[in-house]
Amino acid sequence: MSSHPVGSLAGQWAGSATVADPAHWAISLRDVTVRYPNGTVGLNGVSLDIPAGSMVAIVGLSGSGKSTLIRTINGLVPVTAGTLTVGGCAVDGARPRALRALRGEIGMVFQGFNLAGRASVLQNVLVGRLAHTPLWRTLIGRYRGSDKQLAYEALDSVGILPKLYARASDLSGGQQQRVAIARALTQQPKIVLADEPVASLDPPTAHSVMGDLRRINEERGITVLVNLHLLDLAREYGVRLIGMRAGEVVYDGPAASASDADFERIYGRPIASGDRLAGDGAAR
Amino acid sequence: MTELALPPRPRGGYRGPAIALGVLAVTVVMCLPGIGIGVDLGAIARNWQNGADKILKLLAPDWSFFPRTIAPFVETLQMAVIATAVGSAISLPVSFWAARNTNPSAPFRLAVRAMLNIVRAVPDLLYAAILVAMVGVGALPGMLALVVFNIGILVKLVSEALDANDTGPLEAGRAVGATQPQINRTLALPDAWPAFANQALYVFELNVRASTVLGLVGAGGLGLLIDAVRTFYRYDQLSLIILEILIIVIVIDTVSSAIRRRLV
Numbered sequence: 001m002s003s004h005p006v007g008s009l010a011g012q013w014a015g016s017a018t019v020a021d022p023a024h025w026a027i028s029l030r031d032v033t034v035r036y037p038n039g040t041v042g043l044n045g046v047s048l049d050i051p052a053g054s055m056v057a058i059v060g061l062s063g064s065g066k067s068t069l070i071r072t073i074n075g076l077v078p079v080t081a082g083t084l085t086v087g088g089c090a091v092d093g094a095r096p097r098a099l100r101a102l103r104g105e106i107g108m109v110f111q112g113f114n115l116a117g118r119a120s121v122l123q124n125v126l127v128g129r130l131a132h133t134p135l136w137r138t139l140i141g142r143y144r145g146s147d148k149q150l151a152y153e154a155l156d157s158v159g160i161l162p163k164l165y166a167r168a169s170d171l172s173g174g175q176q177q178r179v180a181i182a183r184a185l186t187q188q189p190k191i192v193l194a195d196e197p198v199a200s201l202d203p204p205t206a207h208s209v210m211g212d213l214r215r216i217n218e219e220r221g222i223t224v225l226v227n228l229h230l231l232d233l234a235r236e237y238g239v240r241l242i243g244m245r246a247g248e249v250v251y252d253g254p255a256a257s258a259s260d261a262d263f264e265r266i267y268g269r270p271i272a273s274g275d276r277l278a279g280d281g282a283a284r
Numbered sequence: 285m286t287e288l289a290l291p292p293r294p295r296g297g298y299r300g301p302a303i304a305l306g307v308l309a310v311t312v313v314m315c316l317p318g319i320g321i322g323v324d325l326g327a328i329a330r331n332w333q334n335g336a337d338k339i340l341k342l343l344a345p346d347w348s349f350f351p352r353t354i355a356p357f358v359e360t361l362q363m364a365v366i367a368t369a370v371g372s373a374i375s376l377p378v379s380f381w382a383a384r385n386t387n388p389s390a391p392f393r394l395a396v397r398a399m400l401n402i403v404r405a406v407p408d409l410l411y412a413a414i415l416v417a418m419v420g421v422g423a424l425p426g427m428l429a430l431v432v433f434n435i436g437i438l439v440k441l442v443s444e445a446l447d448a449n450d451t452g453p454l455e456a457g458r459a460v461g462a463t464q465p466q467i468n469r470t471l472a473l474p475d476a477w478p479a480f481a482n483q484a485l486y487v488f489e490l491n492v493r494a495s496t497v498l499g500l501v502g503a504g505g506l507g508l509l510i511d512a513v514r515t516f517y518r519y520d521q522l523s524l525i526i527l528e529i530l531i532i533v534i535v536i537d538t539v540s541s542a543i544r545r546r547l548v
Contacts, residue, residue: 105461118475130463
């Protein structure tokens, strides 16, 4: 795959009027290895092609490298060896400015929501526009009207617009995760990465948040990569399933038809009741 | 009753008493003449009466002195308020540069911290003395000395609070492609307000007390008056001034703890 210099990205996407060519936003990993400064190997020679518009569930136990994979794609974790291109731009070796421009196109949702607790919901969602906002506007807190409109629409699409002026920390966990999804949507992203987005939510809330992520993929054609450790959620919401163990891809195929045996191979141990959101029995 | 199998006792149980003994030994050595400061209990027994009559005078404040204390008292408060405002305004951005969470550039951060260590190493009385020589006797040098003194304290305390804050929101800021100043403004600042306001209130209280001392070198406020009455051994008048300081410190403490409760 040819990769053009990422420097052009900043200019290319500076105007929000530019419509992205969906095919342009494929993710491609070639023998990607990530070694942390303490010597831990996060990814070990991973090669993957994720076409634009995919709905991918990445499963594995904690420490399997699924979180590293997600964080490598938007450059939060640097690539040690191999090549990684996102939207035709090389992420490995990208300069800080180019990397920021690329991250502006990639939304991210975290297990711990990662909102500024004392700031309002609106302020948190407007963070999604920072890559397109000059510093002086950020410092005095005067966002563009069009950016605010994007924030309102994003909040409305996850059903949390009435909480616009509430303090983020006053919301429930499920509501906070929706605010975090709205923050990602406000970026008008081409890709959304979600790192264990429902691991700290109760089962009904987990399903509605996963439903939001599915809608983002189906209605807007945004590529969604979700890290999960529960096999029933992965089967239900993933279209493609990537299984990881010890920093390597050990399964890659359709999610719906992945058998319990496949999951046992991914986990490297028999299935336990804790591996399902619904608990033992109910999901079968 | 069955015998329970207890795990082996952890090693290092002697550590607490050993540390206490060590502290006691160091204290005793520091008091010895020759090696330490030479604490002479005999001198206390011989001379305590010299101080006792001063304390007796302090117990009978000269209330008629009150009108003359009003102007310096107000000046002290003004110095404290302005110094707190100016010092806090300067300290806020500098605190972000001094914390690891909000300034990943190690050389820049270490340079800021080194400067602040120098600022803190110089006593506030020395700042006041130098500034009195530079800009003349009065409230202005006192206020400037307090500003410098405040920056030293505030930046240290606020940057430590910043480093203790959750880094999750900051990672979210990096993930959306924001620059570090943008991340600091939108994600670090909202969560830094309580710590900042807390320390600013504390520094205000320090300023009221410090500005009484700064007057000793000519830097305005109640300190100037304290220096004057002390020279004439008017401990009854001094006692009134101390009483006034006590009252204002209690008022500030009450008000600031009420504000703190609202902040959390």
